[in-house]
Amino acid sequence: MYADEVNNLAREIMLEKEKAASALELERKMAEEKLLEELRHKEEEADLKLKKAELLSKSEIAAAVAEEKLTYMKDVRNVKQELEALHMILSTQSEDFHQSHTVHKLAVGAFALEDAMKRGGPLNKEITLISSSYGDSGSDPLLDAVISCLPEAAIKRGTLTPSQLSQKFEDLKSEVLELSLIPSTGGGLISHVAAKLVSAMKVKESGRHSGGIAAAVSKVQCYLAEGKLSDAAEVLENGVQGTKAEVVVADWVKSARDRAVMEQMLLLLQAHATATASSLA
Incomplete structure (x- = not known):
C-alpha cells in the first residue's frame, strides 16, 4: 500500500512537473511574443520617427533652398540695381567726357583757324579739325551751317x-x-x-x-x-x-x-x- 502511495505521489509529481513545464513554456512563449510585439512596435515607432525625420528634413531642406533662392534673388536684384546705377553714372561720365572732348576739339579748331587766318595760309586742316569735333556720335547744326558757308577758295588757298x-x-x-x-x-x-x-x-x-x-x-x-x-x-x-x-x-x-x-x-x-x-x- 505504501508503494501505491509512492507511485501515486510520483505520478502527481510528474504531472505537476509537466504542468509546470507547460506553464513555463507558455509563459516563455507569451514573454517571447510580447517581446517580439514590443520589438515590432519599437521598430514601427523607429520607422515612423525616421519617416517623420525624413519628411521634416525634406521640408527643412526645401525651406532652406527656398530661403536661399529668395536671398539669391534679392542679391541679384540688388546687384542689378547697383549695376544699373553704375551704368547710369558711367554713361553720364562718358557723355560728360565726350561733350568735354568735343568742346575741347572745337575750341582748339577755332583757335587753330584764327592762327592760320593770321598767317593767311590754307585752312583745310583747321576746318577738318572743327568738322570732326563731334566724331561719329552726331553733329551740330550750327557748326554744319557755318562750315557750309565758308568760301571754298579761302579754305583751299587761304585769304x-x-x-x-x-x-x-x-x-x-x-x-x-x-x-x-x-x-x-x-x-x-x-x-x-x-x-x-x-x-x-x-x-x-x-x-x-x-x-x-x-x-x-x-x-x-x-x-x-x-x-x-x-x-x-x-x-x-x-x-x-x-x-x-x-x-x-x-x-x-x-x-x-x-x-x-x-x-x-x-x-x-x-x-x-x-x-x-x-x-x-
Missing part, C-alpha cells in the same frame, strides 16, 4: 590778311583811279592819256574829294583801317561800276569779301565754343 589787303589796295589805287575814268566799252589813246592826268590829280585830292571814285577810294581806305572789309569791298565795287577798273578790282573785292566772311564765321565759331563750354560748367 589775304587785312594788312595784305591794305597793301594790295594801295598798289591798285593809281590804276583804279586811272581806269575808272574810262568806260567799260573802251577808249582811244587820248582817253587813256587824259585818264592818267586826271587820275594823278585825283590821287593828290582824294583825301578831301567829296564825290566820285576819289571819294570811294578814300572811303575804302577808311573802312580798311577800321577792319570793315565787307563795306570796303562794296564801296569799291560800286565806285568802279561801268568802268575799265571793274576787272582790275574784281579779285581784290572777292578777296576782301572772302576774308570778311571768314572773320565773321571765326567769331561765330569761337562764340559757339564758349557757349557750349559754359553749358557744361
Whole structure:
C-alpha cells in the first residue's frame, strides 16, 4: 500500500512537473511574443520617427533652398540695381567726357583757324579739325551751317590778311583811279592819256574829294583801317561800276569779301565754343 502511495505521489509529481513545464513554456512563449510585439512596435515607432525625420528634413531642406533662392534673388536684384546705377553714372561720365572732348576739339579748331587766318595760309586742316569735333556720335547744326558757308577758295588757298589787303589796295589805287575814268566799252589813246592826268590829280585830292571814285577810294581806305572789309569791298565795287577798273578790282573785292566772311564765321565759331563750354560748367 505504501508503494501505491509512492507511485501515486510520483505520478502527481510528474504531472505537476509537466504542468509546470507547460506553464513555463507558455509563459516563455507569451514573454517571447510580447517581446517580439514590443520589438515590432519599437521598430514601427523607429520607422515612423525616421519617416517623420525624413519628411521634416525634406521640408527643412526645401525651406532652406527656398530661403536661399529668395536671398539669391534679392542679391541679384540688388546687384542689378547697383549695376544699373553704375551704368547710369558711367554713361553720364562718358557723355560728360565726350561733350568735354568735343568742346575741347572745337575750341582748339577755332583757335587753330584764327592762327592760320593770321598767317593767311590754307585752312583745310583747321576746318577738318572743327568738322570732326563731334566724331561719329552726331553733329551740330550750327557748326554744319557755318562750315557750309565758308568760301571754298579761302579754305583751299587761304585769304589775304587785312594788312595784305591794305597793301594790295594801295598798289591798285593809281590804276583804279586811272581806269575808272574810262568806260567799260573802251577808249582811244587820248582817253587813256587824259585818264592818267586826271587820275594823278585825283590821287593828290582824294583825301578831301567829296564825290566820285576819289571819294570811294578814300572811303575804302577808311573802312580798311577800321577792319570793315565787307563795306570796303562794296564801296569799291560800286565806285568802279561801268568802268575799265571793274576787272582790275574784281579779285581784290572777292578777296576782301572772302576774308570778311571768314572773320565773321571765326567769331561765330569761337562764340559757339564758349557757349557750349559754359553749358557744361
